[in-house]
Amino acid sequence: MYENRLTDADTLRAIAYLGNRTNVGYLAIPLPQQNGVRNAGGIPDLDRVFGGLGIRWTRQAELAGGPLTFTTGLDYDRADEDRKGYRNELGVQGALKRDEQNLVDSWGGYVQGEWRISDPWSLSLGLRYTEVHFESSDDFICTDTVNTTGTALGTCSGTTNAVTAASNTWNPDDSGSKTYSAWTPVGGLVYRVSPALNRYGNLGQSFETPTFIELAYRPDGSSGLNFDLEPSLSNHYELGMKAFLGAIRG
Secondary structure: OEEEEOOOOEEEEEEEEEEEEEEEOOOOOOHHHHOOOOEOOOEEEEEEEEEEEEEEEEEEEEEOOEEEEEEEEEEEEEEEEEEEEEEEEOOEEEEEEEEEEEEEEEEEEEEEEEEEOOOOEEEEEEEEEEEEEEEEEEOOOEOOOOEOOOOOOOOOOOOOOOOOOOHHHOEOOOOEEEEEEEEEEEEEEEEEEEOOEEEEEEEEEEEEOOOHHHHOOOOOOEOOOOOOOOOEEEEEEEEEEEEOOOOOOO
8 A cells, every 4th residue: 555645635545466266165956957968067166366456536625614535546457267166076177168258347436525514513425446357268068069178079178978969968159258336426414413422414325246156156156157146236324423432441
């Protein structure tokens, strides 16, 4: 994290992060079900690299005689995932059943302000725009004309079922992408009854996309991301009181 006080009124803050996650799981999926041409297998194996950065500018000012804090910023996050699936042969890794490269990146911009309207009243307002993009490149394809799984045409890795022109016995190219976006506002009002007691009211909206894990599995158990999932949009309302009761000494 980097922070610099540009002037007496302006502060600039930047933050960056980078990480890696690997995971191998063993799922109790019956072998006859795993034998399906489109089944993703009982051992998911993923290797994910993720990172992001953000920058925020804050200014202290006055409006109509009351102190005003104004903040604006941008965030960017990205994750690259190598996801494979294998047959679970009673706890032993078997043949390859899934192979894809997945990417998600998101960016968002926001503005927010807090203004002391008068001695007892404070107002806060904010607005954010968020855009999240998911993309998947499928490297495990079994059709009667294309086979990228390491076996001959007419077969598919990890199954004894024949691959024919009938669509229900194919493992097609599941590559695809989807973008989610939303504007989310928030607002709040605080009334200071006393130095130790505040009354407040808040309202706003939230936007939450499916996670990589939620997108990774389709209802029929086949491979490829489940792009039919939609984000959740929520409205929030809150009224309450906050009090400072003093330090409790034991």
